[in-house]
Amino acid sequence: MKYLSMTNQRLMALASVLGVVVLWFVGRLFPETVVGEIFTTGMVARSLRLSVPIALAAVGGLYAEKSGVFNIGLEGLLIFGAFTAAAVSWELGGSQISQLDLWIAVLVAMAVSAAIAAIFAVFTIRYKANQIVAGLAIWFLGLGFAPFAAIVLWDRVNSPSLNGIDTIVVPGLSEIPLLGPVLFEASPFVPITVGIVILAYLVLYYTRWGYWVQAAGENPEALDTAGVSVNRVRYASVIFSGVLCGLGGAALSIGFSEGFVGRGVTMVDGRGWIAIVAYLFGNYNPLGAFGASLLFGGVNALQIQLQTIGVSIPNRLSGLFPYIAVLIVLAFVGGTRIPSAAGEPYETESE
Amino acid sequence: MNALGRLRGVADRMATASGGERLLIGIGSVLLALFIGSIIVFAAGYDPITFLLFLFWGAFGSAGDVAFTLRKTTLLILAGVAVALAFRANIFNIGVQGQLVVGGFGTAMSIIWLAPYVPSGTLGGIVLMLIGIPIGMVCGGLYAAIPGVMKAYADANEVITTLMLNFIATGVLFVLVDGPLKDPDSPAPKTVDFPDSVEFPSVVLDSSRFSLYGLLIALAAVVVVSVVMNRTAFGYDLRTSGEQAEAAAYSGVIPERMIVSTMVFSGIVAGLCGAVYTIMVLGYYQDPGVTPTFGFDAIAVSLLAANNPIGVVPSSLLFGSLSSGKQFVEINQNVPQELVDGIVGLIVLFVATPELFRMAGRRRGDRE
Numbered sequence: 008m009k010y011l012s013m014t015n016q017r018l019m020a021l022a023s024v025l026g027v028v029v030l031w032f033v034g035r036l037f038p039e040t041v042v043g044e045i046f047t048t049g050m051v052a053r054s055l056r057l058s059v060p061i062a063l064a065a066v067g068g069l070y071a072e073k074s075g076v077f078n079i080g081l082e083g084l085l086i087f088g089a090f091t092a093a094a095v096s097w098e099l100g101g102s103q104i105s106q107l108d109l110w111i112a113v114l115v116a117m118a119v120s121a122a123i124a125a126i127f128a129v130f131t132i133r134y135k136a137n138q139i140v141a142g143l144a145i146w147f148l149g150l151g152f153a154p155f156a157a158i159v160l161w162d163r164v165n166s167p168s169l170n171g172i173d174t175i176v177v178p179g180l181s182e183i184p185l186l187g188p189v190l191f192e193a194s195p196f197v198p199i200t201v202g203i204v205i206l207a208y209l210v211l212y213y214t215r216w217g218y219w220v221q222a223a224g225e226n227p228e229a230l231d232t233a234g235v236s237v238n239r240v241r242y243a244s245v246i247f248s249g250v251l252c253g254l255g256g257a258a259l260s261i262g263f264s265e266g267f268v269g270r271g272v273t274m275v276d277g278r279g280w281i282a283i284v285a286y287l288f289g290n291y292n293p294l295g296a297f298g299a300s301l302l303f304g305g306v307n308a309l310q311i312q313l314q315t316i317g318v319s320i321p322n323r324l325s326g327l328f329p330y331i332a333v334l335i336v337l338a339f340v341g342g343t344r345i346p347s348a349a350g351e352p353y354e355t356e357s358e
Numbered sequence: 359m360n361a362l363g364r365l366r367g368v369a370d371r372m373a374t375a376s377g378g379e380r381l382l383i384g385i386g387s388v389l390l391a392l393f394i395g396s397i398i399v400f401a402a403g404y405d406p407i408t409f410l411l412f413l414f415w416g417a418f419g420s421a422g423d424v425a426f427t428l429r430k431t432t433l434l435i436l437a438g439v440a441v442a443l444a445f446r447a448n449i450f451n452i453g454v455q456g457q458l459v460v461g462g463f464g465t466a467m468s469i470i471w472l473a474p475y476v477p478s479g480t481l482g483g484i485v486l487m488l489i490g491i492p493i494g495m496v497c498g499g500l501y502a503a504i505p506g507v508m509k510a511y512a513d514a515n516e517v518i519t520t521l522m523l524n525f526i527a528t529g530v531l532f533v534l535v536d537g538p539l540k541d542p543d544s545p546a547p548k549t550v551d552f553p554d555s556v557e558f559p560s561v562v563l564d565s566s567r568f569s570l571y572g573l574l575i576a577l578a579a580v581v582v583v584s585v586v587m588n589r590t591a592f593g594y595d596l597r598t599s600g601e602q603a604e605a606a607a608y609s610g611v612i613p614e615r616m617i618v619s620t621m622v623f624s625g626i627v628a629g630l631c632g633a634v635y636t637i638m639v640l641g642y643y644q645d646p647g648v649t650p651t652f653g654f655d656a657i658a659v660s661l662l663a664a665n666n667p668i669g670v671v672p673s674s675l676l677f678g679s680l681s682s683g684k685q686f687v688e689i690n691q692n693v694p695q696e697l698v699d700g701i702v703g704l705i706v707l708f709v710a711t712p713e714l715f716r717m718a719g720r721r722r723g724d725r726e
Contacts, residue, residue, distance in 0.1 A: 079517060136711035139450055139517060143657060144707035151700025152398075158694035159402050271647070280521050287515070321537065327529045330522040337514040 050312050052189045056263055058297075058304025059200045060085060060275075063255035064282035065289070065296040066207045067248030073211070073291060074244035075224040075237075075348045077138045080127055080145025082279025084120045084249050088256020089274060090153035092116035093166045093267035102170060109172050109261055117253035123148070124249025128242050135352040146279075154269035164269035172196070172262050196258040200297075203251070207293040220244055224346030227353045237353045252279070277330065284333045291346075299336070306332045380664040383715050387662070387708035388676065395701040404693050413698075416686020417679035423686070425565035428573060429639065430650075431678030435576040436631035437656035438663065438670040439583050444624040445665040446587065448600035449617060453505060453520025454628040455653025456527035457498040459646035461629025462636040463531055464497030465490040466549060466643035467539070473553050483555025490556075491633045498629020499622040501527065506621030510614035516621075524653070531646045541642070548644040558638050572638040577671070579627060584667040586623075596620055628653065655681070658702050661709045677702065 034043040064081045071078035078084075095112035096104050104112075127145050130136040154164040161167060177191040190198060211217040222230040223240040230237050259274055260267045268274035281303050288302075289295025310325040396406035417427045437454050444451035451457075469490040476482040505523060508514040536547035543550075558569035587593035599606035599616050607613060631652060636643055659677050663669030684698035708714065 130707060130711050130714070134711045134713040134717065136707070136713070140661060140710035141707055143452070144703050144710060147654075147658070147703030147706055148700055149703075151696050151698070151703050155694045155696040155700055158696065164696070277521070277525060280518055283515075284518055321533045323529045323536075324533050327526050330525045330529075333522045334508075334519060334526075337519055338508055338512050 047312075048188055050308050052193060053311065054301060054305040054308040055189060055197050056194060056304070057307045058300040059194075059196050059258050059262070060255035060278050061282045061285055061303055062200050062204060062297045062300035063251045063258070064248075064279050065285040065300055066204060066293050067251035067255075068282055069286035069289075069291050069293065069296055070207070070211070070220060070244045071241075071248040072286070072349050073224045073346055074220045074241045075227065075346060075351070075353065076128070076131055076241050076245050077142065077350050078124070078127065078245055078248050079139055079142030079283065080124075080149075080279075081142075081248065081252055081282050082275060082277065083142075083145035083147070083149030084124055084252030085256040085259070085275045085279045086146075086149030086153045086273050087123050088116045088120040088253035089260040090149075090157065090256070090267050090269070091119040091253070092257035093169060093260040094156065094160055096169055096261055097160070097166060102168065104170050106173060109170065112261060113172075113254065113257040116257040117250045120253030120256060121246050121249040124246050124252070125242070127249075128245040132238050132241050132245075132352060138350055149275075150273065153267075153273060157267060157269045166260075166266035166268075169261060169266040171265055194258075194262055196254075196262045199254075200258075204293050204297040211293060221346075223353075224348050227348050231353075241353070281329060281333055284336060288336050302336075303329050303332060377664075379712075383712050384662050384664065384673075384709060386715050387705050390708055391701050391704035394704055395697060398697065398700075399693060402693070404691060408691055409687060409693055412687045412691050413680065413683035416683035416690075419686070421563050422565065423682055425563040425568040426682040427675075427678045428563070429565070429568040429678075430681050431674045432568070432573045432576045432638075433631055433635055433650075433652045434656060434659050434674035434678055435573075435670055436579055436627060436634060437652040438659035438674050439579055439667050440624045440627035440631065441653075441656045441660040442663060442665045442667055442670055443583055443587060443596070443627070444620055445660055446600050447596045447616065447620040448603070449509070449620055449624075450517045451502065451505075451520055451621065451624050451628075452517050452657065453502065453523050453653070454624070454631075454656055455649075455651060456520065456524035457502045457625040457628035458632035458635065458653055459531060459649055460501040460527050460632065461494040461498030461625075462632030462640075462649070463494075463534075463643060463646070464629065465494030465633040466552075466636045466640075468493040469552050469556055469637075470549060470643075473556075478553060478555060480555055483553065483557065486553070486556050487637060490637070491630065494633030494636075495626045495629040498632060499626040502621045502625020502628065503618060506618040509621075510617040528646045535643060535645055539643075546644070549642050551642045552637070556637060557641065567639045569638055572634050575630070575634055579630060580667050580671060583627065587667060592619070596623075650681075655702065658706045658709075661706055 034047065037043050064085055067084075068078050068081050092112045092115070095115045096109050099108040099112065123145065127141055130141050131138050157164050157166060172195060174193060175195045181187040181191040183191070190201070211220065219230060219235055219240045222233075222235075223237050223244070227237040230240070255278075256275065259278075264274065282300070285299040285303060286296040288299035289297070306328045310320075310328045313320060313325060314322070392410065396409060399409045400406045416423060418424055437458060440454045440457070441451055469486045472486060472489060473482075476485050501523065502520075505514070505516050505519040508519050509516045532547065535549060539549050541548055541550040558571040560566065560568065561570035585593075587597060595606060595609075595611045595616060598609070599611055599613065599620075603613065606616070635649070635652070655677055659670055659673045662676070663673040680698050680702065684695035687693050687698075688695040
């Protein structure tokens with residue numbers, strides 16, 4: 008029963024990815040049709056771009072949960088990352104900033120989100136805080152402190168317009184038909200994300216470290232008996248989720264936009280929550296999580312595409328596509344098998 | 359004594375034994391969060407003492423401030439009770455915000471559509487409210503049923519579904535209020551105004567946006583919910599399925615049905631919050647995106663109250679004062695009010711971590 012439903016889930020993921028690919032080909036073959044107008048190379052590139060912050064947060068979140076800590080604060084960590092990247096690049100050079108300084112801002116954003124994730128880890132692992140409530144607290148902290156700091160820095164919740172990180176064209180590879188312009192004539196965040204996803208997959212399933220992460224969430228006692236500190240593995244995984252959220256947040260504010268937007272739910276706008284669904288949908292597999300992120304990115308891009316070709320759906324309505332997609336996905340794959348020790352603090356015998 | 363009765367005794371004892379400790383943890387969390395907030399205020403170059411004084415002064419300094427504080431308190435009580443009763447059953451209803459904007463919408467539309475059919479004047483107003491408020495409650499309950507059913511029968515994580523439904527409710531209702539249901543004479547996205555007779559008379563403090571009746575409705579909801587939780591079979595099942603899910607299953611509770619009915623119960627209270635907000639504060643319906651985030655603040659309210667419906671009252675008063683104090687601080691001391699939202703986040707973080715205070719207490723005990 009469980010096996011069957013998991014197969015269904017993979018089939019569904021595969022079918023949706025295949026469906027998009029087919030539509031894209033049909034679109035290339037008949038560019039004059041509606042399909043051709045919607046499924047352009049530009050839209051595929053945009054889908055990839057939009058999926059970057061979701062995919063990064065999702066890979067981080069799945070490592071944390073695999074190790075036994077449900078990090079529901081991804082949204083907050085993304086907010087901290089987005090704000091920090093914008094703030095640091097403003098401090099380093101304002102609108103005249105160099106590309107090198109922008110990358111320094113990205114690194115600082117990763118460090119800050121990692122530090123916040125470390126605080127979350129201390130509270131949940133050391134002090135056994137309720138993981139869901141502490142994760143919500145991280146979200147609240149981001150929603151409160153990032154706009155606060157923005158006002159202190161810029162006198163308003165949004166940053167002024169900032170320089171973004173340039174598109175990188177890889178000579179040669181960008182000439183590859185179809186794939187080239189999508190992957191190798193893009194924001195560097197796109198290939199970086201693809202690389203991290205593949206690496207995360209290999210580490211999780213083919214290295215000793217990955218085995219430890221899985222054991223910390225599935226069978227902490229066994230890991231403890233083997234002489235590996237469960238809590239240390241969990242700390243590392245949670246901090247890793249912070250690092251990736253910092254990168255994802257930076258991609259949002261200085262990678263694809265021109266600064267930080269702190270109005271309302273901030274520019275992160277629910278992507279951290281969608282990331283959680285993405286890794287659930289991907290059944291805790293980094294590749295699956297990336298596929299799901301692409302799906303949400305694609306839904307988002309579709310909405311933009313519909314607007315540009317003039318299909319009249321009110322802006323606010325078509326903006327809801329990703330959220331509705333999440334609901335539909337959850338209705339079908341709600342029952343993923345979560346790591347058995349996830350959500351529970353681990354108590355060593357020696358304590 | 360039968361097994362059920364014994365279980366009930368155990369549950370009651372647990373609730374009272376940890377009550378005092380919970381209170382201390384709550385107070386400790388608030389003080390610690392305010393302390394860290396003051397450090398941040400200081401680091402940002404403002405005077406922390408003035409900040410704390412202004413926070414208090416802004417909440418209680420004048421009759422208008424008190425009215426504002428009590429208005430926030432009223433709505434936080436309702437939203438807080440909605441969150442608390444779901445948390446008690448171990449269900450994280452993060453969707454109170456969505457449920458309350460849907461509830462308020464139900465109330466508003468029923469009042470607007472029925473207004474031509476009832477006589478004008480006080481009596482007509484009362485009739486409209488007597489119809490509109492229950493309709494708002496039903497709408498809130500139905501909207502909460504969606505994530506309830508999804509959790510019960512598809513095992514979908516309610517934290518995420520309720521959040522998505524918040525986004526969806528806000529977006530869809532905005533499109534309605536900005537389009538087909540828009541007041542043609544208004545430039546803003548809002549419906550037409552309610553008839554003048556639809557309002558709660560202010561009674562005290564002479565504020566057009568706070569009424570003692572609103573506060574009384576909130577307090578009545580607290581009483582009803584705590585009676586249901588503590589004196590009925592449903593409330594008993596609800597609490598045991600939160601505290602000891604296996605014991606609840608043994609005593610014949612069907613978990614799926616319990617999840618759905620808990621969500622609906624919670625959504626009904628959230629819907630009442632939306633109804634009171636639209637009638638007492640607005641007098642029309644507007645873009646739900648600008649509705650204050652009572653539903654999220656209520657999570658902090660409920661946690662600080664240890665998810666106890668009666669504890670929600672003082673907890674709401676605290677967060678109500680913070681929220682009216684923060685505007686005063688921004689105007690008079692230039693400290694951005696978003697800081698207070700961050701402090702609320704810190705309170706939540708500390709409240710979630712009773713172990714922190716227990717360890718701190720133990721350590722001090724060791725030294726003595």
